[in-house]
Amino acid sequence: xxxxxxxxxxxxxxxxxxxxxxxxxxxxxxxxxxxxxxxxxxxxxxxxxxxxxxxxxxxxxxxxxxxxxxxxxxxxxxxxxxxxxxxxxxxxxxxxxxxxxxxxxxxxxxxxxxxxxxxxxxxxxxxxxxxxxxxxxxxxxxxxxxxxxxxxxxxxxxxxxxxxxxxxxxxxxxxxxxxxxxxxxxxxxxxxxxxxxxxxxxxxxxxxxxxxxxxxxxxxxxxxxxxxxxxxxxxxxxxxxxxxxxxxxxxxxxxxxxxxxxxxxxxxxxxxxxxxxxxxxxxxxxxxxxxxxxxx
Amino acid sequence: xxxxxxxxxxxxxxxxxxxxxxxxxxxxxxxxxxxxxxxxxxxxxxxxxxxxxxxxxxxxxxxxxxxxxxxxxxxxxxxxxxxxxxxxxxxxxxxxxxxxxxxxxxxxxxxxxxxxxxxxxxxxxxxxxxxxxxxxxxxxxxxxxxxxxxxxxxxxxxxxxxxxxxxxxxxxxxxxxxxxxxxxxxxxxxxxxxxxxxxxxxxxxxxxxxxxxxxxxxxxxxxxxxxxxxxxxxxxxxxxxxxxxxxxxxxxxxxxxxxxxxxxxxxxxxxxxxxxxxxxxxxxxxxxxxxxxxxxxxxxxxxxxxxxxxxxxxxxxxxxxxxxxxxxxxxxxxxxxxxxxxxxxx
Numbered sequence: 248x249x250x251x252x253x254x255x256x257x258x259x260x261x262x263x264x265x266x267x268x269x270x271x272x273x274x275x276x277x278x279x280x281x282x283x284x285x286x287x288x289x290x291x292x293x294x295x296x297x298x299x300x301x302x303x304x305x306x307x308x309x310x311x312x313x314x315x316x317x318x319x320x321x322x323x324x325x326x327x328x329x330x331x332x333x334x335x336x337x338x339x340x341x342x343x344x345x346x347x348x349x350x351x352x353x354x355x356x357x358x359x360x361x362x363x364x365x366x367x368x369x370x371x372x373x374x375x376x377x378x379x380x381x382x383x384x385x386x387x388x389x390x391x392x393x394x395x396x397x398x399x400x401x402x403x404x405x406x407x408x409x410x411x412x413x414x415x416x417x418x419x420x421x422x423x424x425x426x427x428x429x430x431x432x433x434x435x436x437x438x439x440x441x442x443x444x445x446x447x448x449x450x451x452x453x454x455x456x457x458x459x460x461x462x463x464x465x466x467x468x469x470x471x472x473x474x475x476x477x478x479x480x481x482x483x484x485x486x487x488x489x490x491x492x493x494x495x496x497x498x499x500x501x502x503x504x505x506x507x508x509x510x511x512x513x514x515x516x517x518x519x520x521x522x523x524x525x526x527x528x529x530x531x532x533x534x535x536x537x538x539x540x541x542x543x
Numbered sequence: 544x545x546x547x548x549x550x551x552x553x554x555x556x557x558x559x560x561x562x563x564x565x566x567x568x569x570x571x572x573x574x575x576x577x578x579x580x581x582x583x584x585x586x587x588x589x590x591x592x593x594x595x596x597x598x599x600x601x602x603x604x605x606x607x608x609x610x611x612x613x614x615x616x617x618x619x620x621x622x623x624x625x626x627x628x629x630x631x632x633x634x635x636x637x638x639x640x641x642x643x644x645x646x647x648x649x650x651x652x653x654x655x656x657x658x659x660x661x662x663x664x665x666x667x668x669x670x671x672x673x674x675x676x677x678x679x680x681x682x683x684x685x686x687x688x689x690x691x692x693x694x695x696x697x698x699x700x701x702x703x704x705x706x707x708x709x710x711x712x713x714x715x716x717x718x719x720x721x722x723x724x725x726x727x728x729x730x731x732x733x734x735x736x737x738x739x740x741x742x743x744x745x746x747x748x749x750x751x752x753x754x755x756x757x758x759x760x761x762x763x764x765x766x767x768x769x770x771x772x773x774x775x776x777x778x779x780x781x782x783x784x785x786x787x788x789x790x791x792x793x794x795x796x797x798x799x800x801x802x803x804x805x806x807x808x809x810x811x812x813x814x815x816x817x818x819x820x821x822x823x824x825x826x827x828x829x830x831x832x833x834x835x836x837x838x839x840x841x842x843x844x845x846x847x848x849x850x851x852x853x854x855x856x857x858x859x860x861x862x863x864x865x866x867x868x869x870x871x872x873x874x875x876x877x878x879x880x881x882x883x884x885x886x887x888x889x
Contacts, residue, residue: 278781285675288667289684292751296691299702351582359576360583370878371587377802377874378593378867379809381837385863386593388844389600410589417586443575471695474811474841500697504812507704522701526694533693537686 300526307523310516320484320497323506323514327521329486329497333401334525336487337480337498338469340405341412346462348409349416354446356417357424369421372414383410384475392479397492399481404496407475412465419464423457424450460536467532471525473500499525590871597864604857607633608641612861615642617823620846620855627852634852641858643865648825649833650866653739653814654807656829657746662800664747665754666789672755673762674784685759692752700816703745708817711744712736716830729829737819738832745813750803757802757881761795762788798880805873809866811837836866 318326352372356365384407391403427450435445451458481495482505488494502521506514572580598605605612607630621639628637668688676684712735719740723729765788773787789796819832820842826833834842840859847855 274782275779278779281781281785282671282675285667285671288664289671289687291664292668292691292748293687295702295748296687296694298706299694299698302702302706303698348582348585351579352586355576355579355583359572359579364580365583368583368586370875371590373878374871374874375586375590377805377809377870377877378590379811379837379870381809381811381840382597382863382867382870383593385840385860386597389860390592390596393600413589414586417583441575442573446575467693471693471697473695473697474837477841478844500695500812503697503701504816507701507816518701522698526698529693529695530690533690534686537689 300530303519303522303526306515306519307526310520311523315520319486320502320517323509323511323517325517327499327502327517327524329484330499330502330521331524332486333480333483333497334470334499336401337404337408337476337496338466340401341408341469342462342466344406345409345412345416345465349413349461349465350420350458352413352417353420354424354450356421358442358446358450360421369418372417375410375414376418379474380411380472381474381478383407384478387475388478399479399495400490400492401480401487401494401496402491404476404480404498407479408469408472411472411475412468415468416461416465419461420454420458423454423461426457427453456539460539463532464536467529467536470528471500473504477501477504594864594867597860597867601857601860601864603633604641604854604861607631607635607854608858608861612641612643612858613647613865614644615640616644616825617642618645619823620850623849623851627854633854635854636850636852639850639852639854641855641861643836643862645821645823645825646834646836646839646862647865649739649818649821650808650835650837652826653742653746653818653833653835654804656739656743657750657807658800658804660743660747661750661754661803665751665758665799665803666796668751668755669758669762670784670789672759674780674788685756688752688755688759691748692756696749696810696812697816699745699749699813703741703813703817707744708736708741710736711738711741715740715744719829728827734830734832735819736830737817738830739818739826740829742814742818742833742835745817746807746810749810749813750807753806754799754803757799758792758796761792761799765791794880798877798882801873801877801880805870805877808835808873809837809870810835811841814838815841836862840866 312326314326315328316326316331317328319329320327352368356369359365360368387403387407387410391397391406392399397403431449431453432445435449440449476498480498480501482501483495483497485497487496499521503518503525506518506521509515608615609631617640619638619640621636623636625637627634629635672681672684672688716734716736719729762784769787769791770783773783778786814835815838818834818838820838821832821834824832840862843859844856847859850856
């Protein structure tokens with residue numbers, strides 16, 4: 248809109264005077280070109296994103312069958328029951344391990360972390376989010392799969408995912424806790440509450456919506472993760488049998504990666520069905536989390 | 544879960560305001576605070592543990608490979624059927640040689656090209672978001688960019704394999720060869736589309752939201768007075784943005800680009816799926832197949848495990864160390880720049 252009126256204005260000026268207009272109209276034209284380039288830049292990412300969503304939704308839905316949820320994978324066909332339950336298992340395991348640590352660390356950073364140690368942890372949390380997940384996966388492979396002898400297993404994979412979500416949990420928790428007004432703490436301390444009572448009875452209830460949101464975001468991260476799991480969870484055609492170690496686990500993202508390279512239509516169908524499940528989870532969680540955060 | 548600290552009452556303890564966070568200074572930190580401190584300490588511990596354990600594990604390979612590791616092109620597992628022989632004090636398969644030059648080159652090239660594409664596009668989008676659209680439409684447009692950041696890497700790979708790679712093979716490659724063919728590196732066409740260009744394009748797409756969101760955040764924090772001063776000098780809106788706002792957020796832009804670089808260097812799945820997987824082969828054109836450090840670590844585990852001396856898997860760990868050190872340095876620099884950039888304006 249602004250570009251149009253600007254162009255019109257420059258044409259008008261060009262018609263009226265002669266002293267400045269040439270350079271002004273040139274500048275206005277250049278500005279319009281600049282805005283056009285900005286819009287093109289936006290389209291350059293909006294179009295691929297739309298294409299990704301359309302591709303996954305269309306091909307994924309056409310591959311949807313009831314047996315997807317009732318059957319296990321047989322070779323490159325069958326269902327995804329093993330992968331769906333495996334992804335749930337690994338993600339929930341990651342949350343069980345990662346959330347208490349992340350929330351606890353975040354509370355420390357928000358309430359007591361103004362010193363040098365706090366800023367070091369904050370900085371290293373940022374750095375840890377930047378460490379490639381494959382490196383963390385290799386670390387788990389070396390320590391748990393090989394040294395501890397767990398082999399490809401649910402526990403090794405869940406701990407790896409927990410490490411990946413840990414810095415996000417800590418940072419988001421800190422953010423939420425710091426938004427709570429200081430007078431609430433002062434009021435609680437004035438009533439004689441101890442530190443633990445202030446945090447557990449006063450601050451955590453207030454922070455609960457924000458913390459739930461960050462748990463959901465962490466869930467989205469672990470559902471979409473692939474590379475470190477290949478090094479820690481392996482792959483299994485069977486539904487998890489209840490063993491935490493010495494038993495590989497299947498998961499959805501493996502199906503996407505591995506089956507799209509198979510030359511069979513049934514494999515491609517499974518890959519797109521798995522991609523749809525993963526994308527739905529991730530997008531719904533992220534859009535929902537945004538809505539919650541904006542309301543807060 | 545954690546009880547009230549015993550023996551501590553509120554009476555008589557100085558509580559000089561919560562802002563100072565030194566509520567119990569006379570008593571020393573109680574068990575509750577110590578427990579939280581222990582949880583917070585896990586983050587630094589993880590970083591130290593990753594480096595330490597990878598170093599211990601890869602030590603035989605580090606001794607065997609020496610400094611030449613970074614400059615050797617050949618990755619050869621050697622004769623896995625003969626007995627390993629000692630070399631440089633380590634038992635190694637006969638003829639084994641582990642060099643990471645191909646993967647370092649693939650990583651740097653793909654990330655570099657990705658940034659060349661991503662930086663101008665990201666700047667354009669962040670300008671568009673910060674100043675181009677009205678406040679009412681800003682959120683939906685910003686959501687598009689943020690959704691781009693949450694699409695899982697493997698889904699980018701899936702899209703890359705099904706859509707982007709054919710597009711590269713049939714449209715982009717011939718077009719580039721026709722227009723820029725006189726430049727040696729851009730001359731080649733043909734191939735299946737898997738390779739450096741496809742990997743760079745996917746990486747660019749994954750890096751753009753990171754750079755865009757960081758720069759956009761910085762742009763929205765430019766003080767109103769600066770914008771008004773520019774307008775008062777008679778600038779158009781675009782001149783105000785490009786000549787006044789962009790220079791003001793330069794530290795944040797540099798930090799954002801480095802942050803994006805960190806992401807691109809370590810990206811695994813999407814790159815693995817579209818890069819073609821080169822071995823013992825340096826890219827000589829934009830259509831060459833490549834391997835990055837991350838994608839090679841992932842793709843070679845199975846074959847490296849065939850090595851009875853274990854040296855191949857340990858050499859993979861050495862690649863992981865190199866990747867870890869590079870990304871930690873890159874991210875540390877980026878965070879410091881982004882932070883100082885935003886502090887400068889309060």
